[in-house]
Amino acid sequence: MFPEPNRHPLLAGVAMLLAPLCSAAPASAAEHCVAAGNVAQLQQALDTAAASAEDDTVRLEVGTYDIGAGLEYPLAAGFRGGALRLLGGFNPGCASPLFTSTPDDTVFDGFDLASSGLSIANTGEELELSKFAVRRNRGIVVFDQGLPCHGPRVGMRLHRLRIEDAQVGSNGAALNIATRCTSVRVENLIARRSAGAGLSVFAIAPDVRVEVVHSTLTDNLIGFRYIGVPGTPTGMGRVANSILRFNSQDDVAAPGAGVSLRNVMYASASGSVTSIDTVAGDPQLDANGRPNPGSPAIDAGAHAIPGGMPQRTFDTLIASVPDVGAYDASPFIPTSILVTTASDGVGAGTLRSAINQANATPGRQRIVFDIPGTSCHKALLIASPLPTISDGLIIDGGSQSGSGGALNTSPYGYNGSPCISIWNADPDTAMSHAIAIHTTATDQAVVLRGLAFGGFGLSTDAVTGAVVVLDGRGHRIEGNQFSGAWSSLTLFDNARDVVVAGPVRNMNVGGLDPARRNYFGSGGVSIRGDARVVEVVGNLVGTDKTGTQASVPAGSYGVHITDSPNNLVIANTISGLNLTGVQINGTSSHNTRIQDNRIGIAASGETPLGNGRAGIVIAHAADGSFIAGNTIAHNDRHGVQIRGGLGHRIENNRIHDNAQLGIELGEDGPTPNDDDSDPLANLLPNRVLNAPVLGFAGGLSQQGEVSGTLDSIAGDYTLMFYASPACDPSGRGEGKSSVGSHTLSITGGGQVQVAFQADLYSGVPLDGLFITATARDADGNTSEFSTCLAYEALDDLFRDGFEVAP
Numbered sequence: 116m117f118p119e120p121n122r123h124p125l126l127a128g129v130a131m132l133l134a135p136l137c138s139a140a141p142a143s144a145a146e147h148c149v150a151a152g153n154v155a156q157l158q159q160a161l162d163t164a165a166a167s168a169e170d171d172t173v174r175l176e177v178g179t180y181d182i183g184a185g186l187e188y189p190l191a192a193g194f195r196g197g198a199l200r201l202l203g204g205f206n207p208g209c210a211s212p213l214f215t216s217t218p219d220d221t222v223f224d225g226f227d228l229a230s231s232g233l234s235i236a237n238t239g240e241e242l243e244l245s246k247f248a249v250r251r252n253r254g255i256v257v258f259d260q261g262l263p264c265h266g267p268r269v270g271m272r273l274h275r276l277r278i279e280d281a282q283v284g285s286n287g288a289a290l291n292i293a294t295r296c297t298s299v300r301v302e303n304l305i306a307r308r309s310a311g312a313g314l315s316v317f318a319i320a321p322d323v324r325v326e327v328v329h330s331t332l333t334d335n336l337i338g339f340r341y342i343g344v345p346g347t348p349t350g351m352g353r354v355a356n357s358i359l360r361f362n363s364q365d366d367v368a369a370p371g372a373g374v375s376l377r378n379v380m381y382a383s384a385s386g387s388v389t390s391i392d393t394v395a396g397d398p399q400l401d402a403n404g405r406p407n408p409g410s411p412a413i414d415a416g417a418h419a420i421p422g423g424m425p426q427r428t429f430d431t432l433i434a435s436v437p438d439v440g441a442y443d444a445s446p447f448i449p450t451s452i453l454v455t456t457a458s459d460g461v462g463a464g465t466l467r468s469a470i471n472q473a474n475a476t477p478g479r480q481r482i483v484f485d486i487p488g489t490s491c492h493k494a495l496l497i498a499s500p501l502p503t504i505s506d507g508l509i510i511d512g513g514s515q516s517g518s519g520g521a522l523n524t525s526p527y528g529y530n531g532s533p534c535i536s537i538w539n540a541d542p543d544t545a546m547s548h549a550i551a552i553h554t555t556a557t558d559q560a561v562v563l564r565g566l567a568f569g570g571f572g573l574s575t576d577a578v579t580g581a582v583v584v585l586d587g588r589g590h591r592i593e594g595n596q597f598s599g600a601w602s603s604l605t606l607f608d609n610a611r612d613v614v615v616a617g618p619v620r621n622m623n624v625g626g627l628d629p630a631r632r633n634y635f636g637s638g639g640v641s642i643r644g645d646a647r648v649v650e651v652v653g654n655l656v657g658t659d660k661t662g663t664q665a666s667v668p669a670g671s672y673g674v675h676i677t678d679s680p681n682n683l684v685i686a687n688t689i690s691g692l693n694l695t696g697v698q699i700n701g702t703s704s705h706n707t708r709i710q711d712n713r714i715g716i717a718a719s720g721e722t723p724l725g726n727g728r729a730g731i732v733i734a735h736a737a738d739g740s741f742i743a744g745n746t747i748a749h750n751d752r753h754g755v756q757i758r759g760g761l762g763h764r765i766e767n768n769r770i771h772d773n774a775q776l777g778i779e780l781g782e783d784g785p786t787p788n789d790d791d792s793d794p795l796a797n798l799l800p801n802r803v804l805n806a807p808v809l810g811f812a813g814g815l816s817q818q819g820e821v822s823g824t825l826d827s828i829a830g831d832y833t834l835m836f837y838a839s840p841a842c843d844p845s846g847r848g849e850g851k852s853s854v855g856s857h858t859l860s861i862t863g864g865g866q867v868q869v870a871f872q873a874d875l876y877s878g879v880p881l882d883g884l885f886i887t888a889t890a891r892d893a894d895g896n897t898s899e900f901s902t903c904l905a906y907e908a909l910d911d912l913f914r915d916g917f918e919v920a921p
Contacts, residue, residue: 146174147163147174150176154180160173174202175247177205180221180223182231186232188237202245204218229282231251231252231282253282257293259295259296270297276290279305284310285336288314289314293317294320298326303427304327305330308334311336312368314330315342325353329416329420339368347372348764354367354374356379356420357439357440360380364383366384367383369387374386374389375391377420378415379393392417396411413438419560419589449480450480451482455486466537490602496539499546504550507560513565529655533594533601536569537566538568550582553585554586564594567595569608570607580614596636614643616641620647625650625652632654639673640674642676644677647680650683650685652683655687656673656690657692662688665690669693671692671693676701677700677701679701690715696747701735710742712746715746715773725749730753733763737759747769749772752774752775756778757778758781761797764895769852772851785846788806790866791805805890805898806889808901809886811907812907813909814908825868826867827866829864831860832892833858836855838850838854842885847900857871881908882908886906888901
């Protein structure tokens, strides 16, 4: 039985008893097609998927499935399954999805039976649920039992779902999620008439991201309940462009860590809830949850939202000005300007003249393409940079006839092939940029999608590149390709791909929806000049288009941030580069969040694809970076290097097989423990917090204990324990697998030594592995890895230290 969220101590205890799951990459992928209404076949597909280590996709033909007896994805204790994708809306034979269908065409109906419902035991691998309705049952329960956690953590995407009349108690929910290891993305959810919450998310670990976008939660006891554990950083729970109204108790409840709302319609809240750009008024919903004409929800959404915009709302494409809620009920269609020729110049029908016309026309415009020819692939060779975009504009390469298959659909790589490409006509003559964006009004967002670029940027000038963004807010760069194979040609490399340089706010580069992924094969992304809240999300950076090999020639930096605060680098693959994967420079580059990325490995699996320098470098004196849930491996220098600043929080990453230290504070190699009470310590990176000293680690094969000491000053500390197959030559460990954590407090003046004893849990045998640890203080300062210690396998040792007589 799934534990209710308010029973989380019990949940944690139960999870501890589950044998955690190994981190081996899935060997292959399996496809399952379920005939319309055939519940037995559906359950068999889920059973087969749960019993294998493969990535499984289960496709459902359109129809109604009677799940009165319940439906579950039952992972056995001690087993780690691969990714699971459960997708509705397919035609007979599941050859292709019916794009005209809605989630209401694939229905799980429980007919009000108490045993009905869909239960999924997830393990920190990727999970996708899409395009079906769940009615008259106990709703959907997802329980992430993966303990300890294995990064990267982007993995749970639940979208285009309708859940109605859930038969749950007041502590339950129509969609009930408990997750320790997997960040959550919910989009286009309609949850109505639940006796509990419409959506409840219990984030059991402090580094779990929870994002809810374009959803409608109405007529429940509670609309959205977010339970975050103590120590969760600000902004980990976020809701955007959603309707949470007419719920009888609270529209939003956050009894633990805070949740932030942006462009949300809600009326009541409890707990720690902050809101900006609240949409006021009655949403005026019809019987299906769609806004009626005249609703204040229409055209009231933000252009850039956490994790990027979804490709579609509940049943239509996202409009240029998005609505709030799960529908885009009455999309605003801007005036279209047509490009009919690939020729350059200012003549009629050229892209250059179209941008000039858009700049001269008040309001937001849309440039579409209808260039004749048998192939959709059109190369636009430009002799000079295109006109700077100074007004709201969408340039939509996907509008070209034949572009239907040009969007990326790969869950890991980039298989898109944009029809419209923009080239430097003379690759021997450097051109500063192809497109520059310089808008100032808050309603002048620019969207570039479905385009390819090659041959732009000056290697000697940091503020040049294929696309340069100089001002404005809400811009989106999504579904584009920068260099690499295009049609039968190869795009020229760009010195830089995207440069954001100036007072830019709330911008998305990419998105968690695979269709929004950009491919950066040469120049990567550079953010500088007071840009802030720029989200680089879900992109492929530095590799070839498959994500399995380095791009040739390899790019320099993947993401480079200079003097720009509050930016986010989330769920990207950043590998195979000549220099550093993610580089943060400048004294004002505070509060960068680097999370759920693959840095130094291929886009799927664990294939080594290291960067030529470090995985992540925080330079100079920026403060407050948050580095969590990443895999950082096989890089030619350090995994993470902190050269300056305080409060850089590093936790629950998989850091292994880097050529130098897993975590380096400063630039002098392993830092010996010293006096943390020294007043000068705050001038050093992360105050060079002392690492724990381990004295013993051992026990059963997959469960034991570790003891040691921590020497530091008064305060609260979190110790994180990791296991790796080997130490590096310095004697320090790295952290391939998280195997436990422990909190302690130090009191008294000066430096004090405190002993600790903590439990270790692992999904693989610890025999032959080496244990290491980090310490983190209440301000986020994280130490280097400790000296490693071989795990002693003592089969008869129990946690209380007593042995059982033979």
